[in-house]
Amino acid sequence: MKRLEVKNVKAYYRLLIGNKEVDVKAVDGVNLEIRKGEILGLVGESGCGKSTLAKVMSMNIKPPLYFKGGSVVLHTRDGKSIELSKLHKEELKKNIWGKHIAIIPQEAMSALMPTLKIKRIAYDVLRSHNPNITLEETVSVLKKRLEELGLPDWVVDRYPFELSGGMQQRTVIAISTLLNPEVLLVDEPTSALDVSTQKIVIKTLWRLAAKGIVDSMVFITHDISVVRQIADRIAVMYAGKIVEVASTEDIIFEPMHPYTKGLIDSIISLEPEVRKRGLRYIPGQPPNLINPPKGCRFVNRCPFAKDICSTKEPPLTKINHNRLVACWLHIQG
Amino acid sequence: MSCVLLETKNLTKIFESGFLRKVYIKAVDNVDIALKEAEVVSLAGQSGSGKTTLAKMILRILEPTSGEIIFQGKNIWRDLKGLKDLKWYWRNVHIIFQNPFANFNPFYKVDRTLRQALELIGIDPDSGEGKKLMREAVEVVGLRPDETLGKYPHQLSGGQLQRIMIARAWIVRPKLLLADEPVSMLDVSTRGKILELFLKLRDEQKTTVLFITHDFGLAYVVSDRIMIMYKGKIIEEGDPEEVFFNPKHEYTKELIESVPTLYRRWKFDL
Numbered sequence: 001m002k003r004l005e006v007k008n009v010k011a012y013y014r015l016l017i018g019n020k021e022v023d024v025k026a027v028d029g030v031n032l033e034i035r036k037g038e039i040l041g042l043v044g045e046s047g048c049g050k051s052t053l054a055k056v057m058s059m060n061i062k063p064p065l066y067f068k069g070g071s072v073v074l075h076t077r078d079g080k081s082i083e084l085s086k087l088h089k090e091e092l093k094k095n096i097w098g099k100h101i102a103i104i105p106q107e108a109m110s111a112l113m114p115t116l117k118i119k120r121i122a123y124d125v126l127r128s129h130n131p132n133i134t135l136e137e138t139v140s141v142l143k144k145r146l147e148e149l150g151l152p153d154w155v156v157d158r159y160p161f162e163l164s165g166g167m168q169q170r171t172v173i174a175i176s177t178l179l180n181p182e183v184l185l186v187d188e189p190t191s192a193l194d195v196s197t198q199k200i201v202i203k204t205l206w207r208l209a210a211k212g213i214v215d216s217m218v219f220i221t222h223d224i225s226v227v228r229q230i231a232d233r234i235a236v237m238y239a240g241k242i243v244e245v246a247s248t249e250d251i252i253f254e255p256m257h258p259y260t261k262g263l264i265d266s267i268i269s270l271e272p273e274v275r276k277r278g279l280r281y282i283p284g285q286p287p288n289l290i291n292p293p294k295g296c297r298f299v300n301r302c303p304f305a306k307d308i309c310s311t312k313e314p315p316l317t318k319i320n321h322n323r324l325v326a327c328w329l330h331i332q333g
Numbered sequence: 334m335s336c337v338l339l340e341t342k343n344l345t346k347i348f349e350s351g352f353l354r355k356v357y358i359k360a361v362d363n364v365d366i367a368l369k370e371a372e373v374v375s376l377a378g379q380s381g382s383g384k385t386t387l388a389k390m391i392l393r394i395l396e397p398t399s400g401e402i403i404f405q406g407k408n409i410w411r412d413l414k415g416l417k418d419l420k421w422y423w424r425n426v427h428i429i430f431q432n433p434f435a436n437f438n439p440f441y442k443v444d445r446t447l448r449q450a451l452e453l454i455g456i457d458p459d460s461g462e463g464k465k466l467m468r469e470a471v472e473v474v475g476l477r478p479d480e481t482l483g484k485y486p487h488q489l490s491g492g493q494l495q496r497i498m499i500a501r502a503w504i505v506r507p508k509l510l511l512a513d514e515p516v517s518m519l520d521v522s523t524r525g526k527i528l529e530l531f532l533k534l535r536d537e538q539k540t541t542v543l544f545i546t547h548d549f550g551l552a553y554v555v556s557d558r559i560m561i562m563y564k565g566k567i568i569e570e571g572d573p574e575e576v577f578f579n580p581k582h583e584y585t586k587e588l589i590e591s592v593p594t595l596y597r598r599w600k601f602d603l
Binding site: 005021035045046078104110194195196198199202206207210211222223224226228229230248252253263264266267268269272273274275278279280281282283 | 346378380490491519521522523524525526528529532547549550551553554555573574577578587588589591592593594595596597598599601603
């Protein structure tokens, strides 16, 4: 069942304020499980730690971010379990990234080297894993993959600037998954694109999973309307914590955590029920992650807060086999 | 009620580029629009459709190639003469930009924006009346004066800064407020509050609000009327329900199908 397990992970940014060192607790005790064969949407607002969590899931950690504790375990297709959080950077580079976990960060299109044709870029990627591969072999592998993803094969002979933004993004997706990794982590793959291009990119990601090229996918975004189109489950993050995990339909139609509820209610979309419902919002602002509140991190914005909420932190608790919630309204104190 | 505040007639803007061989781009192509008093209108379109060019001409910071813009009976590119007339125009036509952080000079406290607004309408910001108005404006947009006044821009969030821009508009009371993607940089959970304030200006001060946006969902939910722009032309105009759920133009239909929906899931085939 499990593909990637994130257990009680803490990852902080070390900052210097004045002459005092402080930690920004961007990911603070996160437990999350990515299942085999699923697309998991990781949603949250700016500064909630979702991109940091993506970095942690692949152990792609660079200062000022540091790994404070916990573990990240990958279960590979051939049945091995690898504790990524114990590996050194060189081992991750050589054996994990690209092969088992592919990462497409925000604005990945800008990673395409402007002076190289797409086939040369793909060649460099493949060569770093297999020194014996030739350019001709790369071209045939890449063409086959482009076809599988519904992209035209003339892309291989183009320079990146000859492609549109959407085409660049889809090319990045194709190249970064050439080695059929078990897990793909994509961070805001559509946020810089027009809606019509956005739909095509989402379809490309869906195909990648539907054809089994990647097995599990984590789709990180602030835009629930986008990720709900392909996600099987959605995890909601708030102020460095996962507050709710459930099936996509449950998150949208029956959210349990007050933050999820508030967030879903605030979404503005082109649908009659949204115009009828009118404008909604969550008052207040997320807490400062240098000194987060002691209890629940949503307590100062929550309309249902009780006494216990400001004193004791609610653990992420299993409600049923498809839902986890971290809220004192739904779990016993 | 249905008094026309601003209208454009055959408004066109052609950009010229290239050196030996000139390339002409019709960014705005023969546009006729009319904005009434106290209505919220959205000018919606994809990037490159010409919506910001149209807004800049209305704001009188970009000169049209041809055509007219009439505001309260005055042709703004012909009849406004001298600083006094321009000041009158900009007191009545205001804009709120997309990036709240770019609206503020980081070296000055946010109060400066409100003080300038008071000066624009001839009130001394240090007088009793000026101070009272400033606090009132901040309260209207849902901020606490003692938590916001006297702060520097970096000490406030994007949503708070955007609200101060609206507080400024509340002081100056423009007849027409242009809002160029005013919430696209803000978190989803705070957008509703900001958008509500625009509706409040319409209801309480009879302000006309023109949203310039690529977000069809937003246009649909907040507007009294919609205009869809495509390749420099207004291709669709009318009631939000009519425009979005019974579009005439093929382009609008296709675009609407690409807008992600919250309650409905797309179906893909391999």
